[in-house]
Amino acid sequence: MIVIGSGMGGLTTAALLSDLGRKVCVLEQHYTAGGFTHSYERAGYEWDVGVHYIGEVGAPTRTRKMFDYLSGGDLQWAPMDAEYDRFYVGDKVFNAIAGREEFRDNLVRQFPDEEKAIDRYLALLERCGDALSAFGMSRGMSPLLRLAVRPWTAWKLRGPYRRRTYEVLSELTDNPDLIATLCGQWGDMGLPPKRSPFLAHAMIARHYLYGGYYPVGGSWRIADTIIPKIQAAGGEVFTYARVERILVEDGAVAGVEMQDGHRIDCDCVISSAGVVNTFERLLPDAAGDYYRQRMEKVQPSSAHLGVYVGLKGTAEELGLPRTNFWIYPSNDYDAALDDFLENPEAPFPVVYISFPSAKDPDYENRHPGTATIEIVAPAPYAWFEKWRDETWGKRGEDYEAMKAALGERLMEYLYDKLPQLRGKVDYFEVSTPLSTNWFGGYQYGELYGLEHSPERLRQGWLRPRTRIRGLWLTGQDTLTCGVTGAMMSGLITTMSMEGPRRMAPLLRRIYA
Ligand SMILES: Cc1cc2nc3c(=O)[nH]c(=O)nc-3n(C[C@H](O)[C@H](O)[C@H](O)COP(=O)(O)OP(=O)(O)OC[C@H]3O[C@@H](n4cnc5c(N)ncnc54)[C@H](O)[C@@H]3O)c2cc1C
Structure with a gap:
């Protein structure tokens, strides 16, 4: 069996199928596994790209049991402060406890x-x-x-x-x-x-509702603790392995064609690469027509900017909290978003700031004497589209200048809330929707796969089983976004594929 993509949806599906005796080959286009749960290092710092906090893991809930099962209990969780989210709304401050x-x-x-x-x-x-x-x-x-x-x-x-x-x-x-x-x-x-x-x-x-938790050791530990389960059953996760096409013959999956042109024969492919990728890119021929028609009813989610900040000094020395900051220009969130989409100079409709090194009790062991901060804000893909065919790191001076200006704007939001950090920043870099496209394969730089509109919830075709024999879907588009949403999509895909009789003993082991 082949799984396309090693995000939380793909890895969960692969790990559960492995436990049911299947030998699974996971093909990941990026240089590292984990999808949005991967972390990266630069200049002596380490950041997460798509995990800031996860809920429902502080007690033996269904979510926690599933993480424990997939990771063999090796994935540990650190609680954030009781005030896990703080909302700066105009000049007022509210919070969630x-x-x-x-x-x-x-x-x-x-x-x-x-x-x-x-x-x-x-x-x-x-x-x-x-x-x-x-x-x-x-x-x-x-x-x-x-x-x-x-x-x-x-x-x-x-x-x-x-x-x-x-x-x-x-x-x-x-x-x-x-x-x-x-x-x-x-x-x-x-x-x-x-x-x-x-x-x-x-x-x-x-x-x-019961607080936010952070994976001890950083978000890369999620994939790191799940992959051994796949390997134990004889499967493997390959990175730098970009699938170019899903091959369909006589209405059934026949294998995949890789970017380098070679073909892997296989009668079962599970795509966790998102439905836009799966049907617009990987299945461009008639086999995907049914789905492309339906995709007119759904939209890609918004794209985003990320600022990855490195500081000399520990989180404690710098006074960084284990609380996420959400900064809003006013209490009318929709109007603020409309203003921003119309006028890029308008205030960002939301700026999110997270303090990963403060949340991770192990960070100091890996990167002593340093701290990190991540800032996320929305940004339309269209602003960057003209550079879409350029190579990462070589998009030219005007692209770099635009990134730098946006990064400086976002850094001011940080200094406004934590003025003690001015002058303490050692390094920062900015990611754009093109980074999401380059590293995650999201064609429109979308943050959460398909937009979570009311219309999307009505789309019954967004489910694991497809009309093409041997082709299955998993990941955030088949259920909901979030690491837990993608993980649960992996469970649902495995259940759909294997049926209740084979799943029952596995479910008993997970939820014992
Ligand atoms: C900035 C940001 C912050 C977030 N914060 C949180 C948070 O705090 N808590 C939370 O729960 N969730 C958070 N999320 C959401 C969460 O990370 C995602 O919803 C979830 O990880 C998606 O998992 P997935 O498996 O569906 O997709 P992905 O993780 O995107 O995995 C898909 C994989 O498929 C690969 N792929 C694509 N095309 C191909 C191809 N042709 N060949 C081979 N491989 C391919 C990609 O490289 C990728 O690795 C955040 C997301 C972002 C972007």
Whole structure:
């Protein structure tokens, strides 16, 4: 079996199939495994590219058990501060505190007149667990079973879940600051409240309700601890291995063609490279027509800028928190995004700042006397498109100048919140949507694969099983974004492929 891509979706699928006795070959185009969970080193510093915090791993939840199973218990988690997210909204500051009751009481302290609305909101989040399970399970079912349980799925997904987040929240409260605080993590799934479905909002809010955790040793430890499971069954993960085409003969998968032109024969291919890649790039012929027509209903998610900062001095010496900062120009997140898309000189609609070396108790052992910071902000792919065919590192002076100017702008957001860092920065570099394209293979530099719009949730074809015999999908596009979303997509893909009888003993081992 071949898995295209070694992100969390691909590795989870490969590891579970390996446990069921399959020999799996994972082909990864990048120089390192892990997809968005990989880390990179430069100038003596180390940064993560797509993991800042993960929820639901501080107790033996389904998420934690799955991570433990995949990593053989070798992946450890460090809790962030109780204040895991801080929201700077215009000139006001709000925050989220770990633990359901603590979260509630803290919100009530910040919004004393809104106690009822806060309780109703938390009740909605609780009920949403069922809706999320129904959504996930329906993705994994065979077409016949899906049809049979459609009334059940529709019933579970009734009510607020497919409505827009803002619509649902504005029925609970008319306090714009409370709505802004509840939506302060919109960047975690890429759409502000007037554009996102409540289901996606609730998925994120529930995920972090009991706090944020960081993988001890850095995010690269995620792939590092999962790959041995694949190797133990005789499989392997190959890097610098770019698949150019999925080969289809007589309606069935026949193998893949690599970038260097050689062919690997195989009757089962699982693509975790995202649906845009899979159907626009890897299956350009008639075999992908059905999917390309449907893709008109979905959009790539927004692209982003990243600033990777290295400092002399430890996180403790520099006073770096284990709290993420979210910086917003005002409490109207949608209007701020509209302004920015219209006028690039307008304030960034959201700037996210994370302090990985402060979160990682092992960082000091690997990189003594130093600290790191990561800044993320949205940026349209179109700004960079003219350089798309240029090689990484050789895109010319005007590209470098644009990057530098954007980086300087974003650094000012950091200095504004932590002025003690001015003059302490030893190194920083900026990534653009073209970096996401180059290193992650995302054609439009998209941050989270497909945009999490209400329309996307209605697309039943976004599921593991495809119409092409032997071709399966996994990863964030088949379920939801996030490391946990991609991991659970791997479980659902494996279940779809192997069926309940073979899965039952494996599920018992995972969830024992
Ligand atoms: C800036 C940023 C911050 C984030 N922060 C968090 C966070 O704090 N917490 C969280 O839970 N989630 C976070 N996420 C989201 C999370 O990282 C992703 O949703 C998740 O890792 C996606 O996993 P995946 O396996 O679906 O895709 P990916 O990790 O993208 O894996 C797909 C893989 O396929 C490979 N590939 C593509 N085309 C080919 C080809 N032709 N041949 C071979 N290989 C190919 C790619 O190189 C890539 O390795 C963040 C994402 C970003 C971008």
